[in-house]
Amino acid sequence: MSNYHIKNLKEYFNVYEKSVKEPEVFWEEIAEEHFLWHKRWDNVLSWDFTKPEIKWFENAQLNITENCIDRHLRTKKDQTAILFEPNSPSEDALHISYGVLHDKVNQMANVLKSKGVKKGDRVCVYLPMIPELAYTVLACARIGAVHSVVFAGFSASAVATRIVDSDCKIVVTSDGANRGAKTIDLKGIVDEALKSCPGVETVLVAKRIHTEIHMQSGRDYWLAPLTESASTECAPEIMDAEDPLFILYTSGSTGKPKGMVHSSGGYMVYTAFTFKNVFQYREGDVYWCTADIGWITGHSYILYGPLANGATTVMFEGIPSYPDCGRFWEIVEKHKVNQFYTAPTAIRALAKEDLKFVEKYDLSSLKVLGTVGEPINEEAWHWYNDNIGNKNSPIVDTWWQTETGGIMISPIPYATPTIPTFATLPLPGIQPALMDENGKEIAGNQVEGRLCIKFPWPSIARTIWGNHQRYQDTYFSAFKNAYFTGDGARRDAAGYYRITGRVDDVIIVSGHNLGTAPIEDTINEHPAVAESAIVGFPHDIKGNALYGFVILKDTGADRDQLRKEINQLISEHVGPIAKLDKVQFTDGLPKTRSGKIMRRILRKIAGGDTSNIGDTSTLLNPEVVQSIMDEVI
Numbered sequence: 234m235s236n237y238h239i240k241n242l243k244e245y246f247n248v249y250e251k252s253v254k255e256p257e258v259f260w261e262e263i264a265e266e267h268f269l270w271h272k273r274w275d276n277v278l279s280w281d282f283t284k285p286e287i288k289w290f291e292n293a294q295l296n297i298t299e300n301c302i303d304r305h306l307r308t309k310k311d312q313t314a315i316l317f318e319p320n321s322p323s324e325d326a327l328h329i330s331y332g333v334l335h336d337k338v339n340q341m342a343n344v345l346k347s348k349g350v351k352k353g354d355r356v357c358v359y360l361p362m363i364p365e366l367a368y369t370v371l372a373c374a375r376i377g378a379v380h381s382v383v384f385a386g387f388s389a390s391a392v393a394t395r396i397v398d399s400d401c402k403i404v405v406t407s408d409g410a411n412r413g414a415k416t417i418d419l420k421g422i423v424d425e426a427l428k429s430c431p432g433v434e435t436v437l438v439a440k441r442i443h444t445e446i447h448m449q450s451g452r453d454y455w456l457a458p459l460t461e462s463a464s465t466e467c468a469p470e471i472m473d474a475e476d477p478l479f480i481l482y483t484s485g486s487t488g489k490p491k492g493m494v495h496s497s498g499g500y501m502v503y504t505a506f507t508f509k510n511v512f513q514y515r516e517g518d519v520y521w522c523t524a525d526i527g528w529i530t531g532h533s534y535i536l537y538g539p540l541a542n543g544a545t546t547v548m549f550e551g552i553p554s555y556p557d558c559g560r561f562w563e564i565v566e567k568h569k570v571n572q573f574y575t576a577p578t579a580i581r582a583l584a585k586e587d588l589k590f591v592e593k594y595d596l597s598s599l600k601v602l603g604t605v606g607e608p609i610n611e612e613a614w615h616w617y618n619d620n621i622g623n624k625n626s627p628i629v630d631t632w633w634q635t636e637t638g639g640i641m642i643s644p645i646p647y648a649t650p651t652i653p654t655f656a657t658l659p660l661p662g663i664q665p666a667l668m669d670e671n672g673k674e675i676a677g678n679q680v681e682g683r684l685c686i687k688f689p690w691p692s693i694a695r696t697i698w699g700n701h702q703r704y705q706d707t708y709f710s711a712f713k714n715a716y717f718t719g720d721g722a723r724r725d726a727a728g729y730y731r732i733t734g735r736v737d738d739v740i741i742v743s744g745h746n747l748g749t750a751p752i753e754d755t756i757n758e759h760p761a762v763a764e765s766a767i768v769g770f771p772h773d774i775k776g777n778a779l780y781g782f783v784i785l786k787d788t789g790a791d792r793d794q795l796r797k798e799i800n801q802l803i804s805e806h807v808g809p810i811a812k813l814d815k816v817q818f819t820d821g822l823p824k825t826r827s828g829k830i831m832r833r834i835l836r837k838i839a840g841g842d843t844s845n846i847g848d849t850s851t852l853l854n855p856e857v858v859q860s861i862m863d864e865v866i
């Protein structure tokens with residue numbers, strides 16, 4: 234039996250037990266057998282959740298790109314590493330072999346170096362899903378620079394906030410992005426963002442949509458001429474296992490986004506291990522994760538996890554509905570995809586379309602289906618299982634977070650029996666606990682509580698960039714000696730976990746985490762607005778949509794016009810994803826005596842569930858509840 238590759242339920246239980254009884258031995262064996270290190274660790278793990286400080290493979294040395302690229306060259310130089318499928322089906326797919334990937338990454342690494350980027354420097358990557366995105370991310374890792382990928386759907390001010398927070402001196406972007414039939418002016422967004430980022434000295438621009446764009450002399454450079462003339466050899470920077478590999482921003486319930494910092498060694502070991510097991514990847518398989526590399530799912534399960542296993546990973550530039558709603562299935566047939574990993578929101582959207590979009594294609598290559606990002610409802614699960622998996626591809630409902638780096642709770646396909654809406658069992662090394670509101674662990678099964686993790690795992694984020702105190706406050710202060718996830722969960726009679734959703738002020742819309750505070754702050758910037766509160770309400774496709782309660786200074790203003798202006802502001806400051814589906818203008822908001830908005834009540838009203846509004850006795854202004862319910866929008 235190999236600890237690295239679990240093939241059945243008995244093996245899972247054995248491996249899990251070992252991973253809990255002897256975590257250090259367990260991870261040490263995996264690290265030793267499956268990866269290339271320049272120097273061995275002195276100590277497998279040291280940790281203290283009260284500080285909090287977590288170190289895996291202390292003083293070991295490595296470079297993750299040698300593990301993801303160089304070591305496969307002997308046997309897989311010509312095998313496809315990244316299979317790039319363009320936005321338009323009429324453009325040919327690009328099979329990027331491990332050999333070519335090596336050369337492209339090294340050329341990009343040399344370009345970054347020539348622009349003065351050194352080990353430890355932060356590089357902002359604001360690129361669409363084109364090969365240059367993968368090359369840039371890996372090139373940063375090659376030279377020890379810390380990549381900060383910003384999803385290319387974020388607005389100029391969201392980009393600026395992230396550039397300033399991590400003090401990036403260089404931005405890599407493109408002239409624009411294809412998005413179905415539309416194009417997006419990425420460079421224009423960067424130009425706008427850089428007006429408030431005086432620290433940025435260099436902008437490298439990949440060509441994708443070939444439009445005329447503004448290039449600022451002395452700052453902006455076209456990428457292609459630089460990479461083409463660069464050497465295809467670049468010695469990997471030797472990194473300490475605990476050196477930061479990347480920063481990735483995620484929304485918090487309050488304040489600015491949190492730059493989660495991930496390490497090099499532990500992150501590599503854990504993403505590679507989980508990729509192998511959760512997708513049961515075998516040599517020769519073609520694996521496809523539809524996420525964007527701008528999110529953690531893309532980092533861990535388009536790039537690092539698959540490449541560390543020498544896999545073939547599909548990278549798709551487009552969207553599921555272009556040129557029609559059969560695009561995903563067309564790609565599955567065309568590339569004979571074996572493992573397919575997507576978000577419930579995409580499944581729900583496609584399930585609404587005519588089944589002929591599915592039936593047109595041969596999906597018999599599929600062996601494993603995955604979902605991530607939000608709870609999958611039972612109806613969507615069955616549609617996925619029946620129509621895409623033909624009832625014989627297990628669905629892995631994978632629960633994890635930007636902060637966890639890798640998948641935490643998930644079935645192992647062909648081993649763990651699945652139940653719709655259950656993420657099922659913790660992966661090896663993961664020790665979940667459910668806590669009650671007083672911070673006590675709830676023992677036994679058939680219980681519900683707040684989901685915590687009691688023991689460190691190799692890919693846990695090590696800090697929040699520039700704000701270790703916030704890291705401690707957010708994740709390690711609610712419960713003693715445990716990492717708090719922000720999610721609620723239920724454990725059934727068999728010990729299976731079902732994630733019930735966020736228990737904080739984060740709302741997940743179409744699989745994207747949105748903090749309420751930054752959206753409310755934006756709305757409040759409108760001159761006509763006095764105060765606002767945002768809650769989520771159930772939505773057929775997005776899972777949740779946003780509902781805004783807004784108090785106006787000037788109640789005489791044109792309300793439809795105001796709704797438009799509020800959404801325009803949100804689009805510019807946060808991004809179009811955060812636009813409100815409904816805006817209710819109101820005279821008051823339910824508040825506790827300490828001035829906190831009681832969102833529980835607003836959630837009920839937004840969801841149309843006003844029959845049992847719950848206890849309002851602690852409110853400062855209980856009368857406001859009825860008046861909000863009486864208002865029409």
Ligand code: PRX
Pocket residue numbers: 483529530604605606607608609630631632633634635636656718719720732734735741744745746
């Ligand atoms: O609430 C959980 C939900 O997504 C949150 C993490 O979001 P993010 O950091 O953007 O990472 C998403 C991709 C890993 C979690 O706290 N979530 C994620 N996966 C699931 C889920 N909720 C239910 N079931 C899941 N499988």
